[in-house]
Amino acid sequence: MVSSASSDPSRALEQAERVLADKERKLFQLKALYDTARELATLSSPSHILDTFLLMTMGPLGVSMGFAMCMDSTGGAPRFSHRGLTDVDASALVSGDESISEALFGPSCVNVDGRVEISTSGLDAWPFLPDGVATLVRWCGPGEQAGLLALGQHLVEGGSTADDEEFLSRLVGVLITSLRNALAEEAVALLSRNLAVKNAEYEQALGLTVKAQREVDRRVFHLNTLYEATNELSGIVETRGILDTFLLTSMGAFSARQGGIYLHGETPHLVMRGVTADANADGLGAAELARFFETESERMPIPMSVRVLTGKKVLEGRTFPFKPHVAVAFSVDEQTQGILALGQCLGDQEHAADELDLLKALTSNFLVFLKNARYFEEVNELNKDLVQRNEELNRLLEEVSQCKLELSDVEMAREKILDIIRRETSRSSQVRRTDFVFILLVSLLVGLLFNFSNPNGVNLFPESWIAEPAPLVDVTHARELMLAGAVVVDARPAEFYRQSHIKEAVNVPSTLFDFVYSMRFADIGLATPIIVYGRTMSRRYDEDVAELFKKREFKSVLVLPGGLEDWEERGYPMERAQ
Known part of the structure; x- marks a missing residue:
């Protein structure tokens, strides 16, 4: 009885110890499971998760060798982690990924997401496994992925139990969940990166669109400015008005506070805007601005050309009552140039x-209208001159008619005188000397009265007799002046001119001076030298014509006394009748 009683407590104690050891083991596994789940939850890289999982699985199970491999059925490099394998075994596993893929995704495999299979026997069917593998776990998931976990022998005798397999299955479940979360995070991160790239592309595209829209708006504004400027200038035919309108248009287009435009030529024009009256009077003068065009580098001899002037050095010294921010030099023709200057814009x-480019286009457009306005003004001047010439012709016709009437009166007086003479002759058979003198005096008196009463009467004495004679020039100097641009005038009658004359000489007989002058000399500058030749033994045509040119206010009128003979003797060019 005593021995039986003593054995019962021993068995109960042993049983209690086994229960306690089992609970401690389960508690250890639960704690390991918790630590593994917590550690894997902090990782986001599937490779790191696989590597950490292998370490945290081998420790609680007490194995010293193992590997984990995860593959995707859609392709891609496998994820591989190992501990305790030789380099040869590890390389063999990596290089044998095709046989491993067949084992994971072959036709005989049942792949269900979350499925876990643990094998401790029959491992010879997996030829790619290295020696020493005691436990093989195959899992499916997450998604199209599957993997293998191979573990070596337990360091503690006894091998694996059902609890160990259940613990291992739960660990693999935690791995699948962690991998699913990591892949989800990777997908979200990839989506975020793609979204960020797309957002950056959209922002860049939006920026380009805004920039393009601004550029289009600027181009539209420039085209509208050109169109409006064309409309404004097309209705103006006066030079001053075109200058003023163009200046206002340019200042408005560029928001300039101040501006000025100066047209340099035979008739200078100056227009200013945005400056005080004192500044306009004191700071800017046509004479000072004209110096801008006196330097050869600043002149623009090419007709209808435009050049934009910018920069402090280029704009220094320009005589304006404000500081030019930009300027445009332009040329209408070889005699007329100009400059447009704009001050600082409102936005600085x-x-x-x-x-x-818009300013150049505006200026080029302006030049067309300015040139048309100048043509219009020239046509007006020609019309005025034509009206004046018509009036002169009408007066001349009236004078000719009057002369005809006066000639009729003279003819009647002549007939009366002849009748008187005939009567006196018939009365006396011999003409007395006193009668002849009387007739001569009466005829002279009638001629003088007619000459003085006629506005186009003939001078009794040539004007060249009483006027100061024109300066003389020798043949050599005359030739030099002619080559330099002087005009040579042949004063002889037309029949002499046609026989022979100096080459390029203009025939201007004194009797046709007004007519030839209006046709050939009206547009010649008064500073142009005039060389006159042509005299005979009885008449000095050259001095008469030279005096007429002097009356037209030509500054340099010279007489070539040697005439055609000296010119021909020197071998200078001649023209003769064929």
């Missing part, structure tokens, strides 16, 4: 290249 910004 530098002008962009397309704005300078």
Whole structure:
């Protein structure tokens, strides 16, 4: 009885110890499971998760060798982690991924997401496994992925139990969940990166669109400015009005506070805007601005040309009552140039290249209308001159008619005188000397009265007899002046001129001076030298014509006394009748 009683407590104690050891083991596994789940939850890389999982699985199970491999059925490099394998075994596993893929995704495999299979026997069917593998776990998931976990022998005798397999299955479940979360995070991160790239592309595209829209708006504004400027200038035919309208248009287009335009030529024009009256009077003068065009580098001899002037050095010294921010030098023709200057814009910004192109286009457009206005003014001047010439012709016709009437009266007086003479002759057979003198005096008196009463009467004495004679020039100097641009005038009658004359000489007989002058000399500058030749033994035509040119206010009228003979003797060019 005693021995039986003593054995019962021993068995109960042993049983209690086994229960306690089992609970401690389960508690250890639960704690290991918790630590593994917590550690894997902090990782986001599937490779790191696989590597950490292998370490945290081998420790609680007490194995020293193992590997884990995860593959995707859609392809891609496998994820592989190992501990305790030789380099040869590890390389063999990596290089044998095709046989491993067949084992994971072959036709005989049942792949269900979350499925876990644990094998401790029959491992010879897996030829790619290295020696020493005691436990093989195959899992499916997450998604199209599957993997293998191979573990070596337990360091503690006894091998694996059902609890160990259940613990291992739960660990693999935690791995699948962690991999699913990591892949989800990777997908979200990839989506975020793609979204960020797309957002950056959209922002860049939006920026380009805004920039393009601004550029289009600028181009539209420039085209509208050109169109409006064309409309404004097309209705103006006066030079001053075109200058003023163009200046206002340019200042408005570029938001300039101040501006000025100066047209340099035979008739200078100056227009200013945005400056005080005192500044306009004291700071800017046509004479000072004209110096801008006296330097050869600044002149623009090419007709209808435009040049934009920018920069402090280029704009220094320009005589304006304000500081030019940009200027345009332009040329209408070889005799007429101009400059447009604009002050600082309201925003104090530098002008962009397309704005300078707009300014050049506006100026080129302005030159067309300015040239047309100048043509219009020239036509008006020609019309006025034509009206004046018509009036002169009408007066001349009236004078000719009057002369005809006067000639009729003279003819009647002549007939009366002849009748008187005939009567006196018939009365006396011999003409007395006193009668002849009387007739001569009466005829002379009648001629003088007619000459003085006629506005186009003939001078009794040539004007060259009483006027100061024109300066003389020798043949050599005359030739030099002719080559330099002087005009040579042949004063002889037309029949002598046709026989022979100096080459390029203009025939201007004194009797036709007004007619030839209006046709050939009206547009010649008064500073042009005039060389006159042509005299005979009885008449000095050259001095008469030279005096007529002097009356037209020509500054340099010279007489070539040697005439055609000296010219021909020197071998200078001649023209003769064929």
